[in-house]
Amino acid sequence: MSIQTQGNTLTFASIDGDAGLKAALAMSRADIIDTVADSGMKGRGGAGFPTGMKWNFAGAQKGDKKYVICNADEGEPGTFKDRVILTDFADLVFAGMTIAGRAIGAKEGIVYLRGEYTYLRSSLNAVIKKRRTAGLLGTDVGGVKGFDFDIIVALGAGAYICGEETALIESLEGFRGEPRNRPPFPVVAGYRYAPTIVNNVETLASAACIFAKGVDWFKSFGTDRSTGFKLFSISGDCAKPGVYEFPFGITVADLLKEVGGDDAKAVQIGGASGTCVPRAQFARQMAFEDIPTGGSVMVFGAQRDMLAVAQNFLEFFVDESCGQCTPCRVGNTKMLEAAEQLKEGTCSAEYIAELRELSGTMQVASKCGLGQTSSNAFMSILEHFGDEIMSRPAQAETARTPA
Ligand SMILES: Cc1cc2nc3c(=O)[nH]c(=O)nc-3n(C[C@H](O)[C@H](O)[C@H](O)COP(=O)(O)O)c2cc1C
Numbered sequence: 001m002s003i004q005t006q007g008n009t010l011t012f013a014s015i016d017g018d019a020g021l022k023a024a025l026a027m028s029r030a031d032i033i034d035t036v037a038d039s040g041m042k043g044r045g046g047a048g049f050p051t052g053m054k055w056n057f058a059g060a061q062k063g064d065k066k067y068v069i070c071n072a073d074e075g076e077p078g079t080f081k082d083r084v085i086l087t088d089f090a091d092l093v094f095a096g097m098t099i100a101g102r103a104i105g106a107k108e109g110i111v112y113l114r115g116e117y118t119y120l121r122s123s124l125n126a127v128i129k130k131r132r133t134a135g136l137l138g139t140d141v142g143g144v145k146g147f148d149f150d151i152i153v154a155l156g157a158g159a160y161i162c163g164e165e166t167a168l169i170e171s172l173e174g175f176r177g178e179p180r181n182r183p184p185f186p187v188v189a190g191y192r193y194a195p196t197i198v199n200n201v202e203t204l205a206s207a208a209c210i211f212a213k214g215v216d217w218f219k220s221f222g223t224d225r226s227t228g229f230k231l232f233s234i235s236g237d238c239a240k241p242g243v244y245e246f247p248f249g250i251t252v253a254d255l256l257k258e259v260g261g262d263d264a265k266a267v268q269i270g271g272a273s274g275t276c277v278p279r280a281q282f283a284r285q286m287a288f289e290d291i292p293t294g295g296s297v298m299v300f301g302a303q304r305d306m307l308a309v310a311q312n313f314l315e316f317f318v319d320e321s322c323g324q325c326t327p328c329r330v331g332n333t334k335m336l337e338a339a340e341q342l343k344e345g346t347c348s349a350e351y352i353a354e355l356r357e358l359s360g361t362m363q364v365a366s367k368c369g370l371g372q373t374s375s376n377a378f379m380s381i382l383e384h385f386g387d388e389i390m391s392r393p394a395q396a397e398t399a400r401t402p403a
């Protein structure tokens with residue numbers, strides 16, 4: 001199944017990933033890492049960690065038991081671009097994983113595939129088989145003596161938290177998917193406590209592009225601090241939802257023009273854990289230096305009830321919190337209760353001030369990115385749509401401050 005890319009041709013379609021692999025295999029391991037570092041590429045999974053730096057940390061570790069993990073969990077609400085890449089450009093992803101394996105000195109690669117994408121397993125395995133037959137996986141990959149690298153596909157079971165890299169590793173090891181304490185980071189002690197890089201599907205496909213077309217070509221897209229192009233999953237109140245490619249640095253307004261969402265009153269960028277950007281800020285850029293994003297863009301038209309949007313996100317986080325730490329487990333529940341009280345018109349202004357403090361505590365005291373970011377959307381919706389929310393008619397007699 002292929003998702004419509006709305007006539008927006010993806011650069012991935014024009015890239016020969018195996019030419020990239022061949023070019024990389026002609027380099028030393030250190031040069032491969034330097035090339036990725038020179039490209040300035042930052043991870044496409046959302047956090048924007050520099051890919052060259054991650055590969056360098058893992059490459060510097062001793063030992064020959066290392067792993068390359070492709071994070072294909074894609075659980076962030078509103079994100080579906082990795083599904084397109086895995087469907088149409090699996091060779092690029094596998095070429096990128098193989099280049100990463102060569103760079104860090106790993107022999108094994110694992111694709112951690114979102115449970116809901118189980119239907120993709122057979123096509124991915126068919127591509128892997130084809131690559132083994134072509135000598136692009138297995139022993140002496142690409143004719144390079146002593147470079148053995150193979151890839152397997154492992155399935156998740158539908159938990160959002162298993163997209164977080166250390167919970168993903170726990171899940172791969174057969175344990176409950178709960179984030180680990182860090183340090184040590186996965187590049188030092190990851191899967192089976194061996195050095196491991198976890199990269200997003202798009203990051204790995206883009207790495208193959210860098211070797212196929214060169215660093216200068218890659219840097220000709222995007223901004224100085226956010227190099228390259230990015231895939232965006234665009235949904236909601238727009239005429240042409242779908243997967244689009246834009247260079248980093250595109251403004252929210254220009255993106256909305258392309259997708260037929262000019263009338264939007266707000267755009268949620270970065271999924272449920274991202275930020276709600278109101279119309280007054282549509283001149284802002286999609287880039288790590290302004291609005292960082294893994295690519296989820298939800299467009300909200302004038303008729304949308306922004307409190308209902310916030311409530312929906314909070315319900316998601318209450319369900320998906322792994323429950324390990326109190327600020328996240330209790331904090332999200334308190335946030336949801338407040339959203340429900342706001343809906344009834346029974347939440348006091350004093351309590352909203354307390355929620356802001358709670359949000360700050362969740363950001364600093366939660367163990368992983370879920371709890372650290374889950375209040376962002378609610379807080380930004382309260383900030384930008386406070387008048388809309390507070391002017392709702394009260395459904396109960398008096399405002400109350402919950403215990
Ligand atoms: C709750 C949570 C869910 C995440 N889900 C994903 C995901 O589905 N896919 C992904 O690539 N990264 C996800 N991440 C980020 C990963 O932990 C990690 O940063 C990423 O895979 C690194 O890849 P990159 O450097 O190529 O971006 C998630 C993080 C958190 C906190």
Ligand code: SF4
Binds near residue numbers: 161323328371
């Ligand atoms: S922040 Fe939330 S999801 Fe992350 S470890 Fe704590 S309870 Fe689990």
